[in-house]
Amino acid sequence: MGEPVHKIGIACTVNGELRRFRAYPMARLLDVLREELHLTGTKEGCGEGECGACAVLMNGAMVTSCLVPAAEADGAEIRTIEGIATGGQLHAVQEAFLECGGAQCGICTPGMVIAALTLLERCSHPNDAEIREGLAGNLCRCTGYQKIFVAVVRACQPAGEGQPSIP
């Protein structure tokens, strides 16, 4: 088993706010977000970096928070699903998921939204293949992929246009 180590002090910016807490160095960022900071929007799916449900942005890059040790979050800037809407106003990607029925049970949704944001940040008008590739690391256990795909297409369109049809 080995001698238990001590918790360490960690300071990081979470959704724009400086947060300080204590955690075991190898605690998973996922657990720290949910249990220490009570940000339960980030979900646990597989726990081994395969499903994308726990995706968050760390220093601007998407990571699966189940694979990030708490010690590595020290000094980092983290954005979770709770930090995507601004001032009560949903992000266009979130609006599109709502409008297109891009969520069923909801477990994969926070990760899907983070993946869609990551994709659109680099490529504002992705083609079908780019959307599929951008979402490839996120699994939907309801298998509602088509509506999620359409939601991302929708998020790229200017407001006021009709809903895209399912290809």
Add this chain to the structure above:
Amino acid sequence: MRGYIPSYELRAPASLPSALALLEQEPGSWQPFAGGTDLMVLLEAGKLAHRHFLSLTKLPELRGIEVAPEAVTLGAMTTYTEIQRHPLLQAEFPLLCAAARETGSVATQNRGTLGGNIVNASPAADSPPALLVYDAELELLSARGTRRLPYRGFHTGYKQMLLVPGELVGRIRLPRRSAPWRQYYRKVGTRKAQAISKACFAGAARMEGGAIRDVRIALGSVAPIVVRAVKTEEALRGAKLTPETIAAANEALAKEISPIDDIRSTARYRLRVAQNLLEEFLQQLAQ
């Protein structure tokens, strides 16, 4: 079941000398932790036997891609995302970029590193076949100094390598080639994204007057280590791309790989896929 979290130490030294000093102090007691995309999975499965880890995140010496006239040198902590976005790597080392794109998902590529992929020493790793084709060299760092050695031969057996306690993989050097080489990379897994390969093939060849002047071929997931297919290369070097040449190369390949049955595939399927990939590579050369 997940490992007992309070029993794991993870320290992040702020400088390379202090990291090397810690590794030297108690050789073997500290192990490097790069992107964590493999180690954290072991932790979750309760299979992470080692307890003391040294995070390399804060060491700038292990980052960055340096371009010189003779070679491109990548810090061991270069991520897969950084590799695939680098214009010169895209132009001259497309096999490495393809491997980076096909490793895990975007989130994995943002964390996973080239050095981590080498030291994790999986025979199914995606970047080592590209490194073998490019005749990569490793720079190993320790408190006692630096040594360089070819990547080929670095892995000596399943999960075995020429890294002594106290040593880190610091940089990976890729010699630049002046003449144009035709290059081919293909990974075959259960699905296109996220899957660990059943077989993976990297090849490069220099053609001259319809014949293969020089060739490099390497494969993953078909032996205890990622292998360079030297006998297959011998069967091809200097030869014209005739059906007889292709048959001889396929026969040589079957003799120098040793695929097994495991959770991801079967030996028979892997051999067949490896030969199909070889054939696809050679057909592309003929075009």
